Amino acid sequence: MTEETEFNLDYVNCPITDAEFTLVRRENSESIKKFSDWIDDLILRADNGKFINISVDCEGFCLGSVEKSLGCIQLGEIFHDDFDIRSENPPEVAPHVGNKPGFIVIFPTSIDVIRLVSCIFRHPQIMIFTFDFTKDFCAMIDAGVKIDFNLYNIFDSQVSTLKNIQNHLLNTRVRGLKWFVNEAIEMDPLAEKACEKLNYGKHSYFDIIMFLYKDQENPFKNMINKELLEMAAADIYMTGLAAVYCINSSLIQNTFVQTQQKLFEFCQISQQCRTWMAPSFYREIAFFNYFRLSFYSNEISYKDETEEDILALLSIFRETFTLISAGKYLGQHYNGKIKIEQAKEVYEKVVQKLEKNRETLQEMKIKFSE
Structure with missing residues (x-):
């Protein structure tokens, strides 16, 4: 449609x-x-x-x-x-x-x-x-x-x-x-x-x-x-x-x-x-710190061979996007346990990988909307 x-x-x-x-x-x-x-x-x-x-x-x-x-x-x-x-x-x-x-x-x-x-x-x-x-x-x-x-x-x-x-x-x-x-x-x-x-x-x-x-x-x-x-x-x-x-x-x-x-x-x-978006960031970062921090402490795989790989890359994209945005709006109140610089580095790599799979992502969009 x-x-x-x-x-x-x-x-x-x-x-x-x-x-x-x-x-x-x-x-x-x-x-x-x-x-x-x-x-x-x-x-x-x-x-x-x-x-x-x-x-x-x-x-x-x-x-x-x-x-x-x-x-x-x-x-x-x-x-x-x-x-x-x-x-x-x-x-x-x-x-x-x-x-x-x-x-x-x-x-x-x-x-x-x-x-x-x-x-x-x-x-x-x-x-x-x-x-x-x-x-x-x-x-x-x-x-x-x-x-x-x-x-x-x-x-x-x-x-x-x-x-x-x-x-x-x-x-x-x-x-x-x-x-x-x-x-x-x-x-x-x-x-x-x-x-x-x-x-x-x-x-x-x-x-x-x-x-x-x-x-x-x-x-x-x-x-x-x-x-x-x-x-x-x-x-x-x-x-x-x-x-x-x-x-x-x-x-x-x-x-x-x-x-x-x-x-x-x-x-x-x-x-x-001094921003109404702070509660959303605090909540997202709390989940990241508890559930995902250890993942970023190891070498990150950017495999894109399967649908499962691409979904994992999308999760990394969402997480790093949110962390970067949190750093922008929270400033000194940012409480993520990884540095913004690391989040930006990972973000750039995962975006490059996902861009190469844009056609596959369009197909996945149709599948997951059903």
């Missing part, structure tokens, strides 16, 4: 719920009007005492690691508006995630659309459900979205099973979204279908397109296609399903406690480093 065809799409359907997700584009006034009407309805119900539950996720190019990295924000209402997860006596069994339609806001967009998105994050009766908000919030704030961190209205399911964590942004012992989805397979009518739709090649797909479009002025515009947008819509349901697991496992209170701690750390590190 060509780029032009993609931007002629008005919507995609979630592959799990079949719900319609309208693409909100700055050049499409009809989609903006529809999004504005939806926001007005949410706020009207919230102002009248209803409890609005919104699942949020983002996609982008090097999300949260470079300026203007935000490609799109996915938003969808989940549960029903009588469900208050902050209630002193919440139900022991979660309501169904549901199959309500949603929106995918394509960036860059207009100031008016950014204001509409900000309304969701600044209303005390609107609960925001996320799964590791770190990169998403970094990218959204960089794009101009205003988030009120004092409303106690963010529920980040990723931290639900954690206790006594000194620093969430530096913690590497976390469970991924796939774990929560699999654990919740019997907790929602569509959970089994969600498990079937889990895309285990998603990270490889993003590594491939990250390299292929790294030199474009607007990389995400070249990355965007129907398959990516459908994955984005599916993540809204899966984020809701992760919250279902937390509710049914009596983890609501702990999730709020851990989320508040994580939000405090997010703001604290951002202020210390």
Whole structure:
């Protein structure tokens, strides 16, 4: 599917719920009007005492690691508006995630659309459900979205099973979204279908397109296609399903406690480093230092004979790209355990190798998008 065809799409359907997700584009006034009407309805119900539950996720190019990295924000209402997860006596069994339609806001967009998105994050009766908000919030704030961190209205399911964590942004012992989805397979009518739709090649797909479009002025515009947008819509349901697991496992209170701690750390590190991208870098570097440092301590192989070799090269490309970017934005606060000079040296070598395999990477992009 060509780029032009993609931007002629008005919507995609979630592959799990079949719900319609309208693409909100700055050049499409009809989609903006529809999004504005939806926001007005949410706020009207919230102002009248209803409890609005919104699942949020983002996609982008090097999300949260470079300026203007935000490609799109996915938003969808989940549960029903009588469900208050902050209630002193919440139900022991979660309501169904549901199959309500949603929106995918394509960036860059207009100031008016950014204001509409900000309304969701600044209303005390609107609960925001996320799964590791770190990169998403970094990218959204960089794009101009205003988030009120004092409303106690963010529920980040990723931290639900954690206790006594000194620093969430530096913690590497976390469970991924796939774990929560699999654990919740019997907790929602569509959970089994969600498990079937889990895309285990998603990270490889993003590594491939990250390299292929790294030199474009607007990389995400070249990355965007129907398959990516459908994955984005599916993540809204899966984020809701992760919250279902937390509710049914009596983890609501702990999730709020851990989320508040994580939000405090997010703001604290951002202020210390004077950049909202700092939390994303700190998290990426923590994983690198713990899991990958030893790999860079040995002689690196740049083999490109098999698909597995190329995927390994792509991982090296992503890691060194992030480290170099972290050094640029963090300055004296850079906490990676390898020097930026070494990262640059490895980066240049791996880019040369991958450029020779560009045709193969195009073929792999098609394979991993399916």
